[in-house]
Amino acid sequence: MLKKQYIYIYALVELILLLLALGVYLLFRSEPSHESTKTWSLVTSTQEFIFPDVPTPVTFFVLTPNGDVARHFDIVHEKALHLIAVRQDLQWFEHIHPVFNTSTGEFSTMLAFPTDGPYRLFADFRPTESDPQVIPFDISVGDPEKYIPERLHDMNTVVMVDDYEVTLNIPKTIYPNTDISYSVTIKREGKEVTDMEPYLGAKGHSVIVREDTLDYLHIHPDSDTLSFHTSFPSYGIYRIFIEFKHRGIVHTAAFTVMTDMHDEPVSSSEHHH
Numbered sequence: 001m002l003k004k005q006y007i008y009i010y011a012l013v014e015l016i017l018l019l020l021a022l023g024v025y026l027l028f029r030s031e032p033s034h035e036s037t038k039t040w041s042l043v044t045s046t047q048e049f050i051f052p053d054v055p056t057p058v059t060f061f062v063l064t065p066n067g068d069v070a071r072h073f074d075i076v077h078e079k080a081l082h083l084i085a086v087r088q089d090l091q092w093f094e095h096i097h098p099v100f101n102t103s104t105g106e107f108s109t110m111l112a113f114p115t116d117g118p119y120r121l122f123a124d125f126r127p128t129e130s131d132p133q134v135i136p137f138d139i140s141v142g143d144p145e146k147y148i149p150e151r152l153h154d155m156n157t158v159v160m161v162d163d164y165e166v167t168l169n170i171p172k173t174i175y176p177n178t179d180i181s182y183s184v185t186i187k188r189e190g191k192e193v194t195d196m197e198p199y200l201g202a203k204g205h206s207v208i209v210r211e212d213t214l215d216y217l218h219i220h221p222d223s224d225t226l227s228f229h230t231s232f233p234s235y236g237i238y239r240i241f242i243e244f245k246h247r248g249i250v251h252t253a254a255f256t257v258m259t260d261m262h263d264e265p266v267s268s269s270e271h272h273h
């Protein structure tokens with residue numbers, strides 16, 4: 001009888017020791033990995049269930065590499081932070097500027113996601129005295145079962161946006177890891193539109209997102225024109241979004257391009273324009 005009780009006590013003590021050891025192990029194991037992730041990050045809060053097509057609050061804080069709430073941002077293209085939202089299939093795009101609360105450090109905006117499905121948002125900003133940052137985060141809208149992704153065309157360089165016919169001028173062959181320029185020609189009722197209005201301090205803005213991985217590419221607009229330059233990092237399909245403002249309204253044209261499987265040949269006699 002007594003022996004049986006001892007066995008129980010031993011088993012209990014052993015279990016407690018084991019749990020303690022596990023606790024100590026987890027505590028020390030997580031410490032170094034926490035120390036090594038010295039990057040800018042973001043904490044977001046959205047409501048638990050987001051209905052499609054209903055304006056929904058999206059709020060977040062940017063955290064410094066030390067984990068403090070970031071409060072100082074350089075103004076880039078007239079704003080402290082640019083928020084780009086896409087549906088996972090890159091058929092929907094939105095560019096917004098959340099309101100920044102300078103005393104709490106909170107960014108907040110309202111967003112209406114058009115359909116059920118997965119969305120990726122990119123916070124694009126430059127903290128004061130630091131390098132430019134892009135922090136992606138995901139938001140799931142509605143019922144994931146109801147999501148029907150639309151396939152992208154392999155190549156799509158002429159699109160109709162509202163009343164505008166927008167043509168993307170880009171080399172026929174796009175080699176990965178090679179600097180390229182691209183621009184757009186915009187026509188309305190058959191006539192080229194040249195009186196574009198400045199939007200966020202430039203003639204146009206462009207964002208590129210890779211299909212599948214949803215990698216976000218940094219684009220540099222050439223001053224005062226509708227042309228841009230970048231370099232595509234790898235073989236794949238990319239969605240190029242270009243925003244322009246005409247007669248007080250901002251329009252977004254979305255194109256699809258595919259990069260070549262191979263890097264640019266070193267000795268090429270062919271030149272692309």
Ligand SMILES: [Cu+2]
Pocket residue numbers: 077079081082083095096097200
């Ligand atoms: Cu912006």
